[in-house]
Amino acid sequence: MRGLPFTKFSPVGLDVGSHSFKAVQLVKSLRKWEVASSVSLPRLTPGAPLAVAELRRLKEVLDRRGFAGSDIVVAVPSASLLTAILELPARAPGLPMEQIASDEFARVHKHAAAQLTMSAWELPAPARASKATYMLAVGAVSAELESHIDLIEAENFNVLAMEEPYSASARGCLYAAGPASGLTAVIDLGWDAATLAIVSGNTVIYTRKLGEAGLARLLAAAVEAAGGEAEIVEREIWGVGFSGPSQADFENAEVLDVLESHVAGMLREISQAFGYAAHQYPELALSRVILIGGGAAIPQIAQRFQSQLNVPVSVAACPDQRTPASMISALGLALSQEVAR
Numbered sequence: 509m510r511g512l513p514f515t516k517f518s519p520v521g522l523d524v525g526s527h528s529f530k531a532v533q534l535v536k537s538l539r540k541w542e543v544a545s546s547v548s549l550p551r552l553t554p555g556a557p558l559a560v561a562e563l564r565r566l567k568e569v570l571d572r573r574g575f576a577g578s579d580i581v582v583a584v585p586s587a588s589l590l591t592a593i594l595e596l597p598a599r600a601p602g603l604p605m606e607q608i609a610s611d612e613f614a615r616v617h618k619h620a621a622a623q624l625t626m627s628a629w630e631l632p633a634p635a636r637a638s639k640a641t642y643m644l645a646v647g648a649v650s651a652e653l654e655s656h657i658d659l660i661e662a663e664n665f666n667v668l669a670m671e672e673p674y675s676a677s678a679r680g681c682l683y684a685a686g687p688a689s690g691l692t693a694v695i696d697l698g699w700d701a702a703t704l705a706i707v708s709g710n711t712v713i714y715t716r717k718l719g720e721a722g723l724a725r726l727l728a729a730a731v732e733a734a735g736g737e738a739e740i741v742e743r744e745i746w747g748v749g750f751s752g753p754s755q756a757d758f759e760n761a762e763v764l765d766v767l768e769s770h771v772a773g774m775l776r777e778i779s780q781a782f783g784y785a786a787h788q789y790p791e792l793a794l795s796r797v798i799l800i801g802g803g804a805a806i807p808q809i810a811q812r813f814q815s816q817l818n819v820p821v822s823v824a825a826c827p828d829q830r831t832p833a834s835m836i837s838a839l840g841l842a843l844s845q846e847v848a849r
Contacts, residue, residue: 521838563663625647653670677696691707699724
């Protein structure tokens with residue numbers, strides 16, 4: 509007798525943003541992971557601390573949308589995230605590199621090592637490096653992580669793991685766009701902040717927070733400049749963007765001016781980061797830029813980035829058409845447990 513097919517679901521990848529929740533779950537079909545369910549749920553009070561009422565509402569939505577089980581993987585909250593590139597002694601037999609990395613990370617962030625949760629991985633040796641070992645370290649104050657997990661698990665979620673968002677975003681992009689021959693730059697145009705991660709293969713080798721480049725600041729500046737209502741200005745930014753103002757669709761030239769200025773500021777920082785990467789790793793050429801996050805939905809923004817950066821720029825998207833660029837980090841979180849096995 510033929511047995512019934514066994515359906516295997518991934519944990520739910522949950523990206524808790526300040527503007528919305530993004531959740532993705534995958535199912536294994538023919539030895540391949542495919543998106544089974546996805547949802548983006550606006551926060552009740554954007555920018556406010558995470559609250560029990562919102563988590564309860566999220567759980568009800570996930571249940572209605574057919575998400576299976578209560579296992580989730582969440583990102584380390586951006587407000588808690590600590591990062592550092594560490595220059596450590598050369599590896600040698602018997603040298604406790606993990607402990608040395610932990611102590612140096614704590615020193616950089618002025619905490620006791622016992623107060624922090626940290627992970628670190630070795631970076632390719634820079635072209636002009638000494639015999640030192642270079643590592644990228646990410647972490648957070650343990651008490652902050654535990655408080656975050658306790659709040660989520662109180663609403664019947666089971667947090668299997670927390671992961672820093674840079675690796676999750678990179679993993680989601682590699683799933684959506686496939687591998688690259690050179691370096692990949694992942695730019696997350698988020699609500700509170702924009703971030704950059706440079707990836708070699710499947711390893712994040714550089715991270716940077718892009719100043720005051722969050723979408724919330726863009727919208728506030730555009731509303732002030734245009735003197736209009738936030739809802740109308742938001743519709744102009746995400747409805748028209750860089751595709752060209754028209755009499756019918758884009759009456760406020762001030763909005764376009766603010767958008768141009770906002771992106772120009774980001775591009776200056778991104779160009780500096782690319783210059784740093786080229787100096788450190790001249791043998792690793794940047795082959796592409798992938799945009800994710802809510803800002804990636806602004807019309808023609810990829811073309812604007814590409815014209816200034818002189819490298820192919822695209823907006824991340826999965827073939828299933830249900831996982832837009834804003835959900836790529838949640839997708840990467842959903843895949844994290846499978847990659848770790």
